[in-house]
Amino acid sequence: QVQLQESGPGLVKPSQTLSLTCTVSGGSISSGGYYWSWIRQHPGKGLEWIGYIYSSGSTYYNPSLKSRVTLSVDTSKNKFSLKLSSVTAADTAVYYCARDGQGGTGTPEYWGQGTLVTVSS
């Protein structure tokens, strides 16, 4: 069964770039036709999809964040990454990486444990 684990700094200064990595185990990130997503949850709030990178390497971002988001994949290390630029306090959230299921729906089924990122000087 696939497992995902987020890693990265827990504190980022305003205007800087937030960088997180998701390490995948139990399956190859480059096979199977899956959607590898980043999702965030502001404190006490609901879930917000940030973007996904497909197994082919193509990416798609939430239009609300598109100008600041870059997703990339390192197939040799079975990892994919998120970069969010020009962060503000409004980007403080728990960030999750996730993958959809075998049905190819794109909707997340497998989730990492999440990592809290605080934007503060």
Next chain:
Amino acid sequence: QSVLTQPPSASGTLGQRVTISCSGSSSNIRSNTVNWYQQLPGTAPKLLIYGSNQRPSGVPDRFSGSKSGTSASLAISGLQSEDEADYYCAAWDDSLNGPVFGGGTKLTVL
């Protein structure tokens, strides 16, 4: 503002059956399947239902899902104290070309 609409709260007594609704549109729920998640405090969402009405292995059959038109529902029968959690629905949105979520429903077991 979440794309999918859920009631912010729901409650029930031990052993009771409760349902949580999720309302969407033709670009998401009508066209695609729905997932439901349970989120306990301080933990990641856990998949409860996928494909609108399928349970992953390990999820008790007390949990069931259904979909009709642009709405979906999660039903929990034989309510237990450990069911007290936040519940979210999600579906792919053809207009966004990505998944959309409900705002979450906080279930209280009285």
